[in-house]
Amino acid sequence: MSNPYKEIFQVPGAKGFAAAGFFARLPFAMAPIGIIAMLSQTRGEYWLAGAVSATFALTNALVSPQISRLVDRLGQRAVVAPATLVSVIAFAILIIAARQGWPAWTLFVAAFLSAVMPSMPAMVRARWTEIFRGRPELNTAFAFESAADELVYIAGASLSVGLAVSLFPEAGMVVSTASLALGTIAFLLQRSTEPKVRVSGSEGRQRSAIWLRPVQIITAALIFVGATFATAEVSAVAITKELGQPEAASIVIGVYAIGSFLVGLAIGALNLSMPLQRQLLIAVTVLALTALPLLVAGSSVALLASAVFLSGVAISPTFITAFGLIERRVPESMLTEGVTWVMTGIGIGMALGAFVSGLVVDSFGPTNGFWVSVAASLITVLIVALGQTILGGERLPSDEAPVTQAAE
Structure with a gap:
């Protein structure tokens, strides 16, 4: 009996963008709990840690569909690259602000700006769809991605807290930010599997x-x-x-x-x-x-x-x-x-x-x-x-x- 998962990864480029996408999506699990672990230790105030984390999570929930809408119109590389750059810089500022004891408002501003982080699970699924559109293999690819999401939630939150507790308060956020930057770069460098931009007849409206x-x-x-x-x-x-x-x-x-x-x-x-x-x-x-x-x-x-x-x-x-x-x-x-x-x-x-x-x-x-x-x-x-x-x-x-x- 053939292995359907082996078959979907025989497509050229599939292993590369799937692996890169896995690391690029780690911040979805690591960042919210990482912010709490970092600020609860550096500031000693759980309400502040929770509020900053909520600012990031809720803003990302509202902004990421708009980022993805631009991706559909302009392409992944044209939108994901600048959005990720802004997010990485904002995360870096948040880490520095926490470590240096900057005013609380700087934490909220940094969390707000970091929320332009693109939805990497959506980007990866778009690539699978481009490859297997209308074919039964797409169901297998989506199953793999759902399993990958589960692994991210299992490992990401635990890793973020574990690093912050065992090394230093900002460790989880440092690893999360590095994963976002390096994973996204590796993902975008793979042009052969990037979905084509499909312009609708009502483009602009x-x-x-x-x-x-x-x-x-x-x-x-x-x-x-x-x-x-x-x-x-x-x-x-x-x-x-x-x-x-x-x-x-x-x-x-x-x-x-x-x-x-x-x-x-x-x-x-x-x-x-x-x-x-x-x-x-x-x-x-x-x-x-x-x-x-x-x-x-x-x-x-x-x-x-x-x-x-x-x-x-x-x-x-x-x-x-x-x-x-x-x-x-x-x-x-x-x-x-x-x-x-x-x-x-x-x-x-x-x-x-x-x-x-x-x-x-x-x-x-x-x-x-x-x-x-x-x-x-x-x-x-x-x-x-x-x-x-x-x-x-x-x-x-x-x-x-x-x-x-x-x-x-």
């Missing part, structure tokens, strides 16, 4: 991809999927602390991502004939069902880890099918922006899920935090179920994409 109904439905669904992901992390930390084993939190969170990672790889090796919108509905339904055991898993670390592992099995299949639908339903001239909106939805959901579950844990106890996961996953099922007809439609041609009225 074309509106954002978020106005497309499929993008709205999938982004809304992934907001609540992201909320379930963040809730599991917050609740795991709270429950293990209550059980007197706070060090077990990292193990439980790792098990959650490993479950998603393994199932994602397995799904990517299959060539399913079922329509993608049906696959997405099944995946989010499994997500909702596997969230239920979490409600009774707070009595021991072993039981918690088992329940969390089970609840993670549907995460990667959900991401894989969601990105596959974006590729099929969004005009080619808007693909990178469409993928980035979905990534933004995940990030917003994680931020909201962490906030809401934190309030629930503080008010009603650690085990009740998982009610947020149950509620969020049920809402996801409802959104995807109601959107089946739209998600199952045909791709909207570029010249029929939403446009603004031309100036008279």
Whole structure:
């Protein structure tokens, strides 16, 4: 039996841009927690550390789709290179400001400017789409990327905190910034796999991809999927602390991502004939069902880890099918922006899920935090179920994409 992952990497240039993209996306996991680890040690104020980190995360969530929209119109190298340069310089200023004790406002300005960091997961997926557009291998490529995202979240956050604690406060951010700079340079030097710029008939008047109904439905669904992901992390930390084993939190969170990672790889090796919108509905339904055991898993670390592992099995299949639908339903001239909106939805959901579950844990106890996961996953099922007809439609041609009225 042939190995589908081996086959996709036989394409010239695939190994290079995939490896470079992996390192270039590490800051997505390392930077937010790295900022907190750095500033909590150098300034001793957790509220300031959290506020600066939130400034970066929320600004990036709003700005990255606009960066990707420019990429669709001008090309990856023309936009990603200057945006990354600004981000790297701003991260460097943030590191220096933290170390030298500069005024707090400089931290916020640096965090704000560093948020122009491009969405590298979207750039990598755009290259896979350029190679395998309309072919079953694209599903395998998206599965690999979802697995890579899981590895980034597993390793990135732990690496960032570990470096800051064991070496010096800024160590995690230094490595994160270096990964962004070197990984992006290596990625952009590979011109042979760079997607072609596809100019639509309404160029100059074309509106954002978020106005497309499929993008709205999938982004809304992934907001609540992201909320379930963040809730599991917050609740795991709270429950293990209550059980007197706070060090077990990292193990439980790792098990959650490993479950998603393994199932994602397995799904990517299959060539399913079922329509993608049906696959997405099944995946989010499994997500909702596997969230239920979490409600009774707070009595021991072993039981918690088992329940969390089970609840993670549907995460990667959900991401894989969601990105596959974006590729099929969004005009080619808007693909990178469409993928980035979905990534933004995940990030917003994680931020909201962490906030809401934190309030629930503080008010009603650690085990009740998982009610947020149950509620969020049920809402996801409802959104995807109601959107089946739209998600199952045909791709909207570029010249029929939403446009603004031309100036008279």
